[in-house]
Amino acid sequence: xxxxxxxxxxxxxxxxxxxxxxxxxxxxxxxxxxxxxxxxxxxxxxxxxxxxxxxxxxxxxxxxxxxxxxxxxxxxxxxxxxxxxxxxxxxxxxxxxxxxxxxxxxxxxxxxxxxxxxxxxxxxxxxxxxxxxxxxxxxxxxxxxxxxxxxxxxxxxxxxxxxxxx
Numbered sequence: 001x002x003x004x005x006x007x008x009x010x011x012x013x014x015x016x017x018x019x020x021x022x023x024x025x026x027x028x029x030x031x032x033x034x035x036x037x038x039x040x041x042x043x044x045x046x047x048x049x050x051x052x053x054x055x056x057x058x059x060x061x062x063x064x065x066x067x068x069x070x071x072x073x074x075x076x077x078x079x080x081x082x083x084x085x086x087x088x089x090x091x092x093x094x095x096x097x098x099x100x101x102x103x104x105x106x107x108x109x110x111x112x113x114x115x116x117x118x119x120x121x122x123x124x125x126x127x128x129x130x131x132x133x134x135x136x137x138x139x140x141x142x143x144x145x146x147x148x149x150x151x152x153x154x155x156x157x158x159x160x161x162x163x164x165x166x
Contacts, residue, residue, distance in 0.1 A: 043080030062100025122154030
């Protein structure tokens, strides 16, 4: 299952661009009350930086990064959510599709300054069981899990409190 790491992804150079995007996103939200739409890109950068994984080329179906675990490659789908002080508890994880190959999903939770708070991981089997559970149209048709539901089937793999991987 070879991933396609981005051939031009220099994290040092990317850091400069992400910082500009982070500032623009904060200013945009303050001016309009709406998100700018760079949350996923910031989260992917933070995952690569914090978890030492390789980002994939754009439009890689199913996963955004590849890493190694116990000597085998894992395909990682990265999802993100900004948690504002005024955020409702019932926020949802962006849509997770089961139609493409991936091994785990990482949910990157960011604060109002688009800085990482925590990274949660759930494996494909646990997510598939949760998404196919009868009773919720948003879960079954749109692949949408609540953040708390995601946490209940996953594990925290990084926290700003500890500053390192669990």
